[in-house]
Amino acid sequence: MSELPVVVIGAGPQGLAAAAHLVERGADVIVMERGDGPAAAVTEWGHVRLFSSWPELTDAAARRLLEPTGWTAPESGYPTGGEWVDAYLAPLAEALGEKVRYSTTVTGVARKGRDLTVDGGRKAQPYVVHTVDDEGNDARFLARAVIDASGTWTLPNPAGADGLSAVGEKRASEQISYRIPADVEASGGEHFVVIGSGHSATHTALRLSEVARRTPGVRITWLMRRGTVKQRFGVVADELPERAALGGRARKIIESGLVDVITDFRVAEFQQEGETLTITAENGKQVADVSQVFVLTGFRPDTSILSELRVNLDTSLQAVAGIAEEIDPNLHSCGSIGATGARELAQPEEGFFIVGAKSYGRAPTFLALTGFEQVRSVVAHLSGDVAGAQSNQLVLPDTGVCGGSGDLDEKDNGASGVCCGAPTLLQPQMRPVAVN
Template sequence: MNELPVVVIGAGPQGLAAAAHLTERGIAVTVVERGDEPAAAVSEWGHVRLFSSWPELTDTAARRLLEPTGWTAPHSGYPTGAEWVAGYLDPLARVFGDRVVYSTTVTGVARKGRDLMVDSGRKGQPFIVHTRDTQGAEGRISARAVIDASGTWTLPNPAGADGLPALGERAAVAASRISYRIPEDVSACAGQHLVVIGAGHSAVHAVLRLSELARRTPGTRVTWLLRRGTTGNVLGGGAGDELPERAALGTRARKVIEAGVVEVVTGFRVAEFHDEAAGLRIVAENGKEVDGVSRVFALTGFRPDVSILSEMRIDLDASLEAVAGIAEEINPNVHSCGSIGATGARDLTQPEPDFFIVGAKSYGRAPTFLALTGFEQVRSVAAHLAGDHAGAERNELVLPDTGVCGGSGDFDGAGSSCCAAPVIQLEPTRVAVG
């Protein structure tokens, strides 16, 4: 078994960091990436600027691997997703060469010769990672351990307030009326009625981008629909946030709202979409309506895709779909990302020995993930797999104070939830990469 590699699913920030820590400890590793380049998901939002600075976006073992190649760690500034890839993730992936397998999707993980029900001899069997490439060719990779760092990017939450697509939502998506991504080029939207749904940083980014279009193009209307009854938890952690770029998002959003560039509708929980001659008519559960809508940007977070783990014995929290061992610690009703401590191998352990879910996927639907917490996770997991149990137990995570609360404890009320001051509601598109 020890002669087999550890298979890492996903060549994103946490997957590549896991590979760096494993390599540094002399453990063979194979990284499987669905995209044709490293960090394909990050590249899809490459036009968005991160609210974390460069020192918070690079892993320690990765830096140690990169520095002998002549790479120099950026010391300041806030990169876009594309700059993060070009300046760090792509050079890191090149260090691993053909140990990163691109254009290959993991379709399932199992124990050799054992389905989910079988106990006998299970722990002694290697993992079998089933794959399919872009040509449809199927493959199997044997592994001593598996680290699932595949993230949540491929499974955005729907606009429907009950967690399922609203009536008419699928048809509106098919008609290109609804997008689940932050828009890049919005020029084609000039003169239209545009709606943003969501309360996290992705939604704030979209609102600001569309507000710029509205300022320079008469007739462009921007409406921001919030499920909450107040904007208090959306518009900023202010001086309490030690990530100034994140605090600035809320400040800028407040200004465009006060200037009348953006209309905010609170307490709007989407139930139905109706595609009519004048545009989409959006109906809330309480009967409120917004009509004449040309495009909707539904930025309501993400959830993990666990379909590839149907033959793995895993333990996920019933409400968050997070790894059960860390669910209480990361519960967004209680914690902001700044109040969350380190989560290591002990917390991430699954009923299936030597199988770990890390990164944004380990947080499930909880929107409080930061890149730094993921780097600490994979450092600890790599130590565990190397037999360095003291190293696995050690806490090397240092987070800035955020002044930000991800809680929904006051979902219906007018006050803030678990923090003393009004704060921004965190949401995975930003936090997953911050």
């Protein structure tokens, strides 16, 4: 199988970094990207600004691949997602050239000729990666190893407090968004509701507060499942300064009356009342006359493409089992987590690895730097560099405690509001909001 390529799923930050490391080591690689350009998921939140600064957002092997082209690494500042793509991820994908295949969605990964139940000869078989293009044409690719860097962006958590869609949530889909809004159009009398208590929810409340400032009669209600405003937005030690300032900004819009906060609100049902919604909590509380709902309750991994592989995931976090204890947000912050390399990420299927945000499952503590260290170690392992795979080259900032036992909201991905996720480690680019 040594003549076969390594297949990387996803041309995002970790997928492209993995490809750069493989190229540097002389390995054949194919990157499968569902979008029609690099970093399709990042592009979708291109209006949002990252908490991490430029030096923390580029991979070492990627820089070495890019520098001969005349590219120079940005030295400082906090880019938006769009700027990250334009100044780094798109040039990196261009440098990788035809190794990146766009409009190619991976629909499944298996062992050639062996379904999940078959033991005989399993380890001797290459991987087979099933794909479909944007015209519906399906294909299969053989690989000696597979690195799944497909992220979690496509599966936002629903509003329902039990982890499933609330009653009526799907029927009300036209009035519910699961993304930080880029622009919001509003007229007097509209009532916006934000559900969630992490950074994405905070950013959305801040953006909507600008609408309320400019448009008399607009109301903003922020629903949180537990805690108090003081618990959510108290002072937290954080070496990511852009994120450290977020709590203060949130306190200001709450204290000014621009945003009403309701805690102990676990969503059970959405009811259509003419052109508006009524949201009902598990304890019977209700919020009525709602025009638009923004649900920002975190993300979860899509494991459907792995149904024919033997994978070991933690039953609570849906994270790679080997790193679950290390990344448990009850115990760790983004900066207290150690390196998670090839040894910790190893699966029962030799040569298959889940990296990036997907490796963290529902845990919100992922940082780009962590992912770059993951792919460096994994590629070293696949190249037979045992010492390189086992070395630890990760240095992370101290980002505060993620919640502590008893304060973690398992669905909101870090209800204490001091964790960083992907892309919940982001800050919206504050620009004029369109108001009618």
